[in-house]
Amino acid sequence: MNNRNRGKNTGDDTLFGPQKQREKLTSAVQDMYYLLSRGYAEKASAELVGNRYRLKTRQIQSVRGASASAAQIQNRKSKRLNVSDLQDKVVYLDGFNVLILLESLLSEAYIFEGLDGCFRDLSEVHGTYKRVNQTLAAIELVAKFYRYSAVQKVIWIFDKPVSNSGRIRQMILDFALENNMKWEIDLEFNPDKFLVENAEIVVSSDAWILDHCKNWFNLIQYLIDKEKLSVNLVKMLEE
Structure with a gap:
């Protein structure tokens, strides 16, 4: 066994720990929501918001991941399933997306809850x-979900x-x-394209997959x- 983990980067406690920084990130996400909902491009919106709040690179990355337009949020929520909907169903997992997020969570890295309710x-x-x-x-956490939910089958899809x-x-x-x-x-x-075209139920926090998939399940929320689970959580939405 190695000594690697997916814990915090140096400086993350300064960027994401203080309440003042979290309030700034929440405001930035709200601004992104406003811009995206009015058709502004994500990259340009992130640059504008990043400059306004003087965000560092990793802060901008977290804001982009947590943000979505009103139409995207409505679309994603309309396709979100409950665990009771999964019994005897085949569930596809966006392999690296799910695995790395769980590794990060278990490593006490910062995890961000976005406007769509997903964790990244x-x-x-x-x-x-x-x-x-x-x-x-x-x-093992995915195995517990498998047993609890009584799904028919779990199919992991990884990037070849x-x-x-x-x-x-x-x-x-x-x-x-x-x-x-x-x-x-x-x-x-091309796992993203494969999941969108072949999965009736997908587990992922990837924005493009969530926008284009048929149905999805919030596995991370369920497991938390x-x-x-003890989570080093940063909520990127207003309470």
């Missing part, structure tokens, strides 16, 4: 996935071009076989509530 982190793959200390625990995707596929496949779970783990060259 600031980790990135950059073409290579590296297993961390929390990988197995993250997979990402280095080590084959290794994580084999690790999860071995775990499923050892624990007698009906899981499939597939590699796709069900397992009473």
